[in-house]
Amino acid sequence: MTQNIQLIDLKRQYESIKDEIRTSVFDVLDSGNYILGPHVQKLEQEIADYCGAQYAIGVANGTDALLLSLDALGIGPGDEVITTPFTFFATAEVISQLGAIPVFIDIDPKTYNIDCSKIEHSITEKTKAIIPVHIFGQPANMDEILLLADKYNLHVIEDACQAIGSEYKGKRIGSMGTVGCFSFFPTKNLGGYGDGGIIVTNDEQLAKRLRILRAHGSNPKYYHSMIGYNSRLDPLQAAMLSVKLKYLDGWNTRRKELSLRYNEALKDLPITCPYAEDDRRHVYHLYIIQSDNRNELISYLENNGVASGVYYPVPLHRQEVYSDLGYQEGSMPVSEEASKRTLALPLYPEMTDGEQNYVISIVRNFFEKKVSQ
Structure with a gap:
C-alpha cells in the first residue's frame, strides 16, 4: 500500500511537546516584554553554554546572523571573502550586500564541505575572511581553515546554520571561528x-x-553610533526555542540512528550515501545521496508517496546574479557534479522505523527495476 512520507514532518514534533510550547508562549505574553528582554537573554545564555562560547546574540534570522557578523568585522566594498558555492544562497548573498566579493572554492567530493587544499592559492591582499559552511550537518575541516586564517590574518565566520550540535574533534561547532552563525528556520x-x-x-x-x-x-x-539593522530575535521564538533546546541532543541522536539505518540498507545499491569523518559528530540535517539517475529516482519516489529534495540544483558560482564574476561551466567540477546528482531522502527525528523501511523499499524497487530493464 502506498504511504505518504514527507521530507520532514514539523507537526509531529510540535505534537510531542505542545504543552511545553504553549506554556512558554503564555509566559511571554504574561510578561509584557515583547522585544528582546529576559526570554531572549535566557536563550542567548543557553546557546552560548551549549556551544562552549562566551557570548550569544539573538538576531532575526540566520541570514542576518551572517550579515551582521561580516558588518561587525568591517567587511565592506572591495573586500574578498572566501566561501563554498555548494550552499544556500544566503552565504554569498550577505557578502555581496556589503559590497564585498565572494570568492568560491570547490568542495570535497566526500563531505561536500569546502576543499581546504584549494583555499590558499585564492587568498589575496583583498581577502578578509573565510566562511566555511558546515553543510548538511557535518563540520568542515576547521584545523586547516584556522591555520590559514592565522597565517594570513583572516576572520573565520562559521556558517553553522545547518549544524547546531555538531562537533569537530570534541568541540562544538560555532565556537572555533571568530563568530559562529546559526539559523532557527523551522526545518533546522x-x-x-x-x-x-x-x-x-x-x-x-x-x-x-x-x-x-x-x-x-x-x-x-x-x-x-553606527548605521545598524532592525534584527532582533523575537522573545516568543526565544521562549519556544528554550523548550526545544533540551531535546536537541536526543533528536540529533535519532537523526544519526536513522542515517546509519539508511546507510546499511542502501549500501549495495549504485548510489553514494553520506560520508562522515571519524573525528566529527555529524548531525544529519539532511540525508543526502548521489545517483546517476537522480531525476528518475525523484519521480519514482514521488509516484510512490515519498517526498525528496534537491540541495542544491545550481551551485552559487553558476547563478545568474554572479555571472559577472567570470566563473565558467567546469570551473567548480565537484560542486557542479553534485548539483546534478544529489537528493535528500526523508529524515526527521519523529520518523518511525516502519516509515523509513517503506522509503528504503521504494528506493530499492527503483534500482531493481532499472536492472531488469
Whole structure:
C-alpha cells in the first residue's frame, strides 16, 4: 500500500511537546516584554553554554546572523571573502550586500564541505575572511581553515546554520571561528515556529558591537553610533526555542540512528550515501545521496508517496546574479557534479522505523527495476 512520507514532518514534533510550547508562549505574553528582554537573554545564555562560547546574540534570522557578523568585522566594498558555492544562497548573498566579493572554492567530493587544499592559492591582499559552511550537518575541516586564517590574518565566520550540535574533534561547532552563525528556520535541527537566528563569539568587543548593530546601531536607545539593522530575535521564538533546546541532543541522536539505518540498507545499491569523518559528530540535517539517475529516482519516489529534495540544483558560482564574476561551466567540477546528482531522502527525528523501511523499499524497487530493464 502506498504511504505518504514527507521530507520532514514539523507537526509531529510540535505534537510531542505542545504543552511545553504553549506554556512558554503564555509566559511571554504574561510578561509584557515583547522585544528582546529576559526570554531572549535566557536563550542567548543557553546557546552560548551549549556551544562552549562566551557570548550569544539573538538576531532575526540566520541570514542576518551572517550579515551582521561580516558588518561587525568591517567587511565592506572591495573586500574578498572566501566561501563554498555548494550552499544556500544566503552565504554569498550577505557578502555581496556589503559590497564585498565572494570568492568560491570547490568542495570535497566526500563531505561536500569546502576543499581546504584549494583555499590558499585564492587568498589575496583583498581577502578578509573565510566562511566555511558546515553543510548538511557535518563540520568542515576547521584545523586547516584556522591555520590559514592565522597565517594570513583572516576572520573565520562559521556558517553553522545547518549544524547546531555538531562537533569537530570534541568541540562544538560555532565556537572555533571568530563568530559562529546559526539559523532557527523551522526545518533546522533546532527550528523555531518562524524565523530566528543567533551569533556566538568569544570576543567581548565584537559581541557588544553586534548587539548595537541589531538595534539600529543604537546604545543607549535613540543614540546612534553606527548605521545598524532592525534584527532582533523575537522573545516568543526565544521562549519556544528554550523548550526545544533540551531535546536537541536526543533528536540529533535519532537523526544519526536513522542515517546509519539508511546507510546499511542502501549500501549495495549504485548510489553514494553520506560520508562522515571519524573525528566529527555529524548531525544529519539532511540525508543526502548521489545517483546517476537522480531525476528518475525523484519521480519514482514521488509516484510512490515519498517526498525528496534537491540541495542544491545550481551551485552559487553558476547563478545568474554572479555571472559577472567570470566563473565558467567546469570551473567548480565537484560542486557542479553534485548539483546534478544529489537528493535528500526523508529524515526527521519523529520518523518511525516502519516509515523509513517503506522509503528504503521504494528506493530499492527503483534500482531493481532499472536492472531488469
